[in-house]
Amino acid sequence: MIKALFFDLDGTLLTSEKTLARSTWEALQACRKKGISLFIATARAPLLETMLGWTEIELNLFDGGIYCNGACEKLHGQTRYTFLPAAIVASCVKAVQAVPELHLALQLKDEFHAFNEPLADFAYPLWGIDPRLCVLLGPEVVRQTVKILIYFENLVDSVTALSLSLTDRCRAMSVNQANVYLTDQGKVLQITNRQASKFKSIDHLRCLLNLKPEEIAVFGDDWNDLEMLTRFPNSVGMGNADPKLLSQVRYQTQSNDKDGIAYAMHTLLGLI
Secondary structure (H helix, E strand, O other): OOOEEEEOHHHHHOOOOOOOOHHHHHHHHHHHHOOOEEEEEOOOOOOHHHHHOOOHHHHOOOOEEEEHHHOEEEEOOEEEEOOOOHHHHHHHHHHHHOOOOEEEEEEEHHHOEEEOOOOOOOHHHHHOOOHHHEEOOOHHHHOOEEEEEEEEOOHHHOOOOOOHHHHHHHHHHHOOOEEEEEEOOOOEEEEEEOOOOHHHHHHHHHHHOOOOHHHEEEEEOOHHHHHHHHHOOOEEEOOOOOHHHHOOOOEEOOOOOOOHHHHHHHHHOOOO
8 A cells, every 4th residue: 555655856756847746646636535644755945935936835745855866865853964075075066167157056954055157137036046045166165065056057947968078077086975967858967965865865765764675655857856767666757758668667657747646546547
C-alpha cells in the first residue's frame, strides 16, 4: 500500500506554463483525503511562493520538501543542508570565468544567491529572489554553496545547449565529490554534493517516516530524477521525458500537459 508520494516539479507536477493543472490539483486533494502524504522533490530552491506564486493553499498540500536536488531538506519545520566542498565550488567559478558567455549561480544557505554577473531587474522575480538576498562571490560564499547552476543567457529562457566537454570538465573537477547533472534539454548544468541527491533525501525521509520502499511512489521527467526513478519500485516517468530515461522506469504516464499526474494516480497506481 502506497503511503507517500514524491513529485518533481518542472516537467512533472507543473504544466509547461508552470501551473498546477486542475486534474493534478484534484488528484492531490483526493490523496490527502485518503491519508497519503505528499512531498516535493525538486531541483528548485525552496522559494515556491515567489518563484511560482504559491500561497498557503498550495504549500499546505505538502508535508515537506526536497530542494536543490536533495541538498536541502525540509520536514516538520526543520531544514537540513548538504554543502558542496569549497574547492569544487572555487574550481567551477574559475572555469566559468574563463568563458565570458557562460553564467553561474550559486544557491546558498537560507535562500541567498550569488551570481558571476549581476541579474537584470526583470530576472529577480523569475528567480523568485529578493535583490537583498544576492551576495557577491567570495570565500564565505564558496563555503556555503548548496548547488551550482551553469548556463547560457538567462536561466529561465535559455535556448543554448552547453557543450559536453564542459560537462566532462566539471565532472573531472568534482573528483567524485559531486553529482553533475546536465538537464533541461542540455541547457543547464546542476552540481551538488555527492552525498546529496533526490534519491538519498527521499530515502532519508522515508526512514524518518518509518516507511518501506514499496510504500512510496516517485514521479519525475529529467536526468536528475533517474536515480530515484530506478531505486524505488513504484516509479512514474512523465510522457514528456526522454525515451531513454523512460525505458528505465516502471510506469510511463501521459505528459505533464495532458493530465499525466492524475492519470498515474488513478490508472497506473490505483490511488484514487
